[in-house]
Amino acid sequence: MNRDEVVAALVSAGFGAGWRAVRALPEPLARAAFERLGELSARRGGPGVRRLRANLARVVPSAGAAELDALVRAGMRSYARYWCEAFRLPSLDPAQVHRRMDPHVTGAGPALDAVAAGRGVVFALPHSGNWDLAGVWMVETLRRSGHEPVLTTVVERLRPESLYRRFVAYRESLGFEVLAVDDAVGTHRALTARLRAGGVACLVSDRDLTAGGGIEVSFFGEATRFPAGPARLASLTGALLVPAFPRFTPDGWALPMAPPVPVAGRADVPAAMQAVADAFAGLIAAAPQDWHMLQPLWDADRARVAA
Template sequence: MACRMPRRIGEVLARLLGRIAGRLDSDRRRMVERHVRRTVDPDLAGRALRRSVDTVFASYAEYWYRSFRLPEMTPAAIEAGFTHEGYERIVAARRTGVGPIMAMPHLGSWEWAAFWLARVEHVPVSAVVEALDPPELLAWFRSLRTSVDIDVITLGSTAGAEVIRAVRQNRAVCLPCDRHVGGVGVEVEFFGETTLLPAGPATVALRTGAALLPIAIYDHADGCHGVVRPAIPTERLGRLRDDVARVTQLLADEIEGLIRRSPKQWHLLQPNWPSDLLPRPVAGSAD
């Protein structure tokens, strides 16, 4: 159905359904409200807060709509809808023979960029994904990505070894890094509060010499725009544990800056900081 209707109509409908879903899911809405206050304005309230939260849910629904359309899009259509800055950093990283770690937040239609790399630039791509419920959804995402030769690495006990193998094969690895979902975490300051972020990106970069590139994808009406930031310094300065902590904090700072460029496109609907698990006064709610 997503591929049959005109794209503009589909996107409008997806955003409308996203807003409706956001109004019906009160628990996630309250969580998004917290994140919007953290990333946009701590004093946001009333109508302005409601509109901002609605925009997050609309953006998330549009992400899904675009994901459903991607397998049917031609390479020419994917290229026509994608602009970028800093792509030369990915090219330079691959010239070393070790593929880059493309550390990304859950922001915008990041899979569009992965498809662009694989289908337009013919760069071998691996993507690390969370295990999803129901399992059929994970299977669909896996088939979506493998259909264009994107290798899928599911988070789990073997993911680290698979990522190391991928970069040593000079594959570009998409690695979401804006929230901790299991495994080893590192304490960082992120949007003004201490929380855990995954240790994987820094650990792999330090062990393999892979370039650690902070990257974000921003949606717009005609497609999306990719931003590739300079590589995080990953020279060994001491114990591996200390280096991982230092590099992860540098990465957190970069990811925060990328999110702040368009915080309402950040698809974070889950708790991400210790204070997210504490009750919040109802006054000023976006419900």
């Protein structure tokens, strides 16, 4: 076993031990511990924290230094809460998740009506809140209404591979179908087939990971690129395109959805992704602390990093 393999094994073992330990703790104690970690991360001010601050400064351009400091601390607590829940989710009861989230879901009518009519739905999500729990709510809601569509999502492949498999297995146990973003052809074919069959796809859509294949949009007044996939899939399959914003409440979760974005054909894809960007901007501005964007996003920032 070489050095890289040893490191990968240690990382996987560490995550496995952490997974078991966090699940064994009472929820209030686990959340308090992770919030403390989030606070400490904010105070240390590493590269991710500095990037989060710069990103949030665009969301709340009127914020002074003290307000921005407080927002970054809240953002890191929110991000830490996501990881706490990611470790604990396999032990959570889907019915309990549904009960706590359902009163805070808004704008879901068009999506649920589409599924009932046998039409696919593409949910476009930013990196926010806990999208896994939003998926749990959707699966549980559809099951209660007598539907069993496939809920498909696409994820980045984590390293080491054993850690990636662990996360995939836990998401599959929730009723998700998980596809890898690096298998572009296979993932596209699977998503197209699922949506044409009336399935549901949840796609994180606020950061383009392709090599220049995204759509240029204006986001909070500056240029960036969003992935074209959500709108292209809607144009190919006739699926409904719905922007949504998973976020936290003090004792649970919320899922506001924006009105569906029309996509009549391929020529509408750029305008549709701009409409998604506009919807995200409105949703994020209402709860910026729950937007977990710790990477360079805007073209100007990417250019500075690359220089």
